[in-house]
Structures are given as C-alpha cells and as structure tokens.
Amino acid sequence: xxxxxxxxxxxxxxxxxxxxxxxxxxxxxxxxxxxxxxxxxxxxxxxxxxxxxxxxxxxxxxxxxxxxxxxxxxxxxxxxxxxxxxxxxxxxxxxxxxxxxxxxxxxxxxxxxxxxxxxxxxxxxxxxxxxxxxxxxxxxxxxx
Numbered sequence: 001x002x003x004x005x006x007x008x009x010x011x012x013x014x015x016x017x018x019x020x021x022x023x024x025x026x027x028x029x030x031x032x033x034x035x036x037x038x039x040x041x042x043x044x045x046x047x048x049x050x051x052x053x054x055x056x057x058x059x060x061x062x063x064x065x066x067x068x069x070x071x072x073x074x075x076x077x078x079x080x081x082x083x084x085x086x087x088x089x090x091x092x093x094x095x096x097x098x099x100x101x102x103x104x105x106x107x108x109x110x111x112x113x114x115x116x117x118x119x120x121x122x123x124x125x126x127x128x129x130x131x132x133x134x135x136x137x138x139x140x141x142x143x144x
Contacts, residue, residue, distance in 0.1 A: 002066040004089055004109060007059035013094035013104025014066065016052030016073070017086040020112035027107035030086035032100065036079045037072070043096035044068065051080065053102070056093050064089075075115065087111045 002014070018031030033041065034052030042049035051072045057064035074080045089109035094102035 002057065002064070002068075002087075004057060004059070004064045005062055007057070007062055007064055007089065007109070009059050009061070011056040011058050011093035012064065012108070013090035013092065013102055014054045014057045015050070015088050015090070015094075015104075016054065016082050016113070017088050020084045020086045022086070022110050027086075027088065027110045030088060030107070030110060034073075034082060034085055041096070041098070041100050041102055043094070044070065046096065050100075052082075052085075053094070053096075055096075057089060075113075082113050083115065085113055087113055 016034040018034055019029065021029040021031070023029045033050040035050040037051065039048050039050055042053060044053055044055045046053075051070075054066070054068055054070070057066050072080060073082050075083055077083075087110070088107050090104035090106065091108045092103070092105035094104045096102055
C-alpha cells in the first residue's frame with residue numbers, strides 16, 4: 001500500500017530503484033530501476049517489465065494512493081529483495097514504452113524500503129545489487 005502527499009495533480013511514474021541512496025540532489029544516486037532479470041521496461045501488467053516497474057500514481061488534490069500485488073520481488077534476502085532499495089515518484093507519467101525509464105522525468109519523491117523489525121538495516125551491498133542492465137533495458141521499479 002502506498003500513500004503519497006504533496007504531488008501535483010495527475011499521473012506520476014512510480015518505481016523501485018536499485019539503491020536506497022539519495023546523496024545526489026536529484027536522487028540519481030538511487031540508480032536505475034530495480035531490474036534483476038535485465039528485462040525491458042514496461043507497465044506492471046505487461047508480460048515483460050522491470051521488477052521495479054509499478055506503473056503510475058494518480059494524484060488528485062496532491063494525494064495519491066496505490067495498492068498493487070507484485071510478482072518477482074521479495075521482502076526477504078537475495079537478488080529479488082527490495083529491502084533497502086529506493087521507492088521513487090517521478091515528475092511525469094510513465095508511458096510504459098520508452099526505454100529504459102518510461103520517460104517519467106525527474107525524481108520528485110523518494111524513500112527507502114525498510115521493515116519495522118529492522119528500520120536501520122543497511123541498503124543492499126554491491127554484491128546484492130541488481131546486475132547492470134543490458135543495452136536497451138534500463139532502470140526502474142516499486143513494490144506493494
């Protein structure tokens with residue numbers, strides 16, 4: 001379940017990104033969309049898409065809600081885990097087509113996925129990080 005406030009009205013791309021690192025002012029330090037299988041970018045219902053492709057958040061009155069069941073990711077450990085990774089809201093709607101990002105624009109909101117049991121757990125290490133996407137695939141993702 002996602003609840004976001006402070007957005008402009010309209011649709012905003014919503015993805016899970018590789019790293020829970022927001023040290024860069026534009027949040028580019030969060031890396032690309034979470035994509036452990038090196039799939040092409042697409043919508044969450046498409047047969048092929050990044051694990052972190054969660055579609056769009058529709059904002060009305062500055063508030064957006066989304067509930068989404070997502071296959072191919074986990075809250076545990078291992079290469080499909082999203083724990084410690086970034087959840088990112090983008091400035092524009094994801095078009096589900098443009099590679100590798102869906103042409104969703106700047107990153108306007110970010111957070112790190114953590115459990116209540118381990119709120120200070122470290123972000124994924126370099127060895128746990130998703131592999132570098134192949135040419136033509138890309139960055140992006142987000143979970144339930």
